[in-house]
Amino acid sequence: MARRCFVGHAPVDAWPADDRGLAYGDGLFETMRAHRGDLPWWTAHWARLARGAERLRLPLPEAGRVREAARALLDGKGGVLKLLVTRGQGGRGYAPPAEAVPAWQLSLHALPPPAPPAGLALRWCRTRLSTQPLLAGLKHCNRLEQVLARMEWEEDGIDPSHVQEGLMQGIDGEVVCATAANLFVCRDGHWLTPGVERSGVAGTCRAWAMRVLDARVARLQVADVETAESVFLCNAVRGILPVARLGARGWAPDTPSQRRVVDLRARLAAEHPAFEMEMS
Amino acid sequence: MARRCFVGHAPVDAWPADDRGLAYGDGLFETMRAHRGDLPWWTAHWARLARGAERLRLPLPEAGRVREAARALLDGKGGVLKLLVTRGQGGRGYAPPAEAVPAWQLSLHALPPPAPPAGLALRWCRTRLSTQPLLAGLKHCNRLEQVLARMEWEEDGIDPSHVQEGLMQGIDGEVVCATAANLFVCRDGHWLTPGVERSGVAGTCRAWAMRVLDARVARLQVADVETAESVFLCNAVRGILPVARLGARGWAPDTPSQRRVVDLRARLAAEHPAFEMEMS
Missing domain, CATH: 3.20.10.10 (D-amino Acid Aminotransferase, subunit A, domain 2)
Structure with missing residues (x-):
C-alpha cells in the first residue's frame, strides 16, 4: 500500500507525532475511487473538502499540488485513494495556531470486496x-x-x-x-x-x-x-x-x-x- | 519539548501514518500534572484511561511500562505530561482489527500561564x-x-x-x-x-x-x-x-x-x- 505525506507543500518521510489530526481528530478526509490513474469525482470531492475546510477554518494545500501528487501516486493504477488533511501542528491545547500549516497524506488502497450480486x-x-x-x-x-x-x-x-x-x-x-x-x-x-x-x-x-x-x-x-x-x-x-x-x-x-x-x-x-x- | 512514541511496547522513531488515531480520532488521552519527576494523580488518570479503553474496547499497553517511560522522560522535571493511546494500525475502514496493537506517546510540555490572581x-x-x-x-x-x-x-x-x-x-x-x-x-x-x-x-x-x-x-x-x-x-x-x-x-x-x-x-x-x- 503506497502512501505519501506532506507538510504544507513539502514531502515528509514521517507523519508529525504532534499533529492536531492525531490529538483531536482536527482534520478532514476524502475517500475517492481511482480508475486508470485518474479520479473521476475529483471536483466533487475537492468541493466538499473545501466546504469542510471553510467550516472548520482549516487551511488546505493547493488543489493542483494535491492532484499532481495523487496522479504520481496512482501511476496509472486504480483502487481507493484516501486524502487526509489536518490542521497540522501547534496551537495552545484546543486553540488552533494563528497560522496553521496543513499536513496531508495520500494513500492508495485495494477496492473493498464486491457487493453480493443479489444486493x-x-x-x-x-x-x-x-x-x-x-x-x-x-x-x-x-x-x-x-x-x-x-x-x-x-x-x-x-x-x-x-x-x-x-x-x-x-x-x-x-x-x-x-x-x-x-x-x-x-x-x-x-x-x-x-x-x-x-x-x-x-x-x-x-x-x-x-x-x-x-x-x-x-x-x-x-x-x-x-x-x-x-x-x-x-x-x-x-x-x-x-x-x-x-x-x-x-x-x-x-x-x-x-x-x-x-x-x-x-x-x-x-x-x-x-x-x-x-x-x- | 520531549516526546517518546511506542507501538505495543517497542519504541519507534516515527508515528505510524496509517494510525487509527489520526484517521478517526480512535484513541484516548490523559493530560497530567508532573512534579519533580513524578505524576501525583497517576492512579486516577490510569483508572480513567482504563474505563475509556474498556468502553471503546481499545487495548492498552501495560501500565508499568507506561509509567516507567514517563519517569524516564520526566527525568526529575515537572510540567504537563500528555499520554495519548490509539488503537494503532489496521482494520477494514471503521471496523477495528481483531487484534489491535496500541500506539502510544508521551510528551512533556510547559505549564500553561498561571491564572490571574483575582480569578x-x-x-x-x-x-x-x-x-x-x-x-x-x-x-x-x-x-x-x-x-x-x-x-x-x-x-x-x-x-x-x-x-x-x-x-x-x-x-x-x-x-x-x-x-x-x-x-x-x-x-x-x-x-x-x-x-x-x-x-x-x-x-x-x-x-x-x-x-x-x-x-x-x-x-x-x-x-x-x-x-x-x-x-x-x-x-x-x-x-x-x-x-x-x-x-x-x-x-x-x-x-x-x-x-x-x-x-x-x-x-x-x-x-x-x-x-x-x-x-x-
Whole structure:
C-alpha cells in the first residue's frame, strides 16, 4: 500500500507525532475511487473538502499540488485513494495556531470486496449518531461513533460477509445513514434520503444520485425504511449498492423500484467507467 | 519539548501514518500534572484511561511500562505530561482489527500561564456539545467541538489573556463544562457540578473536588450559573481555578463561598505540592 505525506507543500518521510489530526481528530478526509490513474469525482470531492475546510477554518494545500501528487501516486493504477488533511501542528491545547500549516497524506488502497450480486444485507446498529449541526455533512476525522457502530459486528458475532452494512439512527431515533454510505428509500414511487444538517455526511455519490433520481430530503423513521418499496446505499468508492435485506425484511429483485436501482447503477457505470467493476 | 512514541511496547522513531488515531480520532488521552519527576494523580488518570479503553474496547499497553517511560522522560522535571493511546494500525475502514496493537506517546510540555490572581474571566461559547452517552465522560480524541469552541476567541476578537476560558452548553441548552475544565457552582451553600453521562469529561480533579466538597451532580441552566454564589473551574493540570467574572457577571473575592474556593485550592496544594505554584 503506497502512501505519501506532506507538510504544507513539502514531502515528509514521517507523519508529525504532534499533529492536531492525531490529538483531536482536527482534520478532514476524502475517500475517492481511482480508475486508470485518474479520479473521476475529483471536483466533487475537492468541493466538499473545501466546504469542510471553510467550516472548520482549516487551511488546505493547493488543489493542483494535491492532484499532481495523487496522479504520481496512482501511476496509472486504480483502487481507493484516501486524502487526509489536518490542521497540522501547534496551537495552545484546543486553540488552533494563528497560522496553521496543513499536513496531508495520500494513500492508495485495494477496492473493498464486491457487493453480493443479489444486493447487500443490512442490520440496524445500536450506536446512534449525535446531533451536531456545526459538523454535520462534513467528512471530518471525529469518527468514533462509526467505529463503535462497526464494532457491533464483533460484539454480536455477526459475520461481515453475511451482513455487510448497518443503518444508523440519530439520537432522536430518525434514520441517518449507513456506517460508511448514504441511504435512499423509495416510497410511493418517490426517492427519499435523510438530511445531513444534524448528523451524517453529505456524500458525493449521494449528491449525484439525488440529481439523477430527483430525490427529496425527508425525515425517515425505522418503519419508513422497513416498509419502503426499495432501498439502496451509495458511496463514492462503491457507487450504487442495491439492498436485498434489512434484518428480517427482504426486497425481491424484480420489482419496478428495485429495477430502477439496477438502472441507476448502469447509468453510473456509463458516466464513470470506474464503477463498471461493481456491476453484477 | 520531549516526546517518546511506542507501538505495543517497542519504541519507534516515527508515528505510524496509517494510525487509527489520526484517521478517526480512535484513541484516548490523559493530560497530567508532573512534579519533580513524578505524576501525583497517576492512579486516577490510569483508572480513567482504563474505563475509556474498556468502553471503546481499545487495548492498552501495560501500565508499568507506561509509567516507567514517563519517569524516564520526566527525568526529575515537572510540567504537563500528555499520554495519548490509539488503537494503532489496521482494520477494514471503521471496523477495528481483531487484534489491535496500541500506539502510544508521551510528551512533556510547559505549564500553561498561571491564572490571574483575582480569578478567571469566562464567556459563554456558542459551540454546543452534542449528546452521546456512549462517549460521554471519556477523554477520547474526537475533540472538534472543543476546537470549534476555542476558535470563537479568534472569530470574536477576544483576547485570551482577558477572557481565559469559556463555558459550554449541551445541544439541549444545559451547562456542561468549560472547553478544557470542569465546572462547579455554589447555590444555597451547596456545591453542584453538571453530570457527564451525556457529554463532557469525567475529570480527575472534578472527582477529587466532588469528594472534598461533598458536591452533588445537578442539571444546570445558564441562569443557575449566572446567579450562583460562587463558581470555579478545575482540571488535572491547573487544579482549582476560582472564577472572578462570567460575561457581565462578577463575583467578589471576599464572600464566604469564594473563600471556600480559596480554601479548596490550599487543601489541594497541601495534598499535592505540584499545585502550590498555582497559588496566588
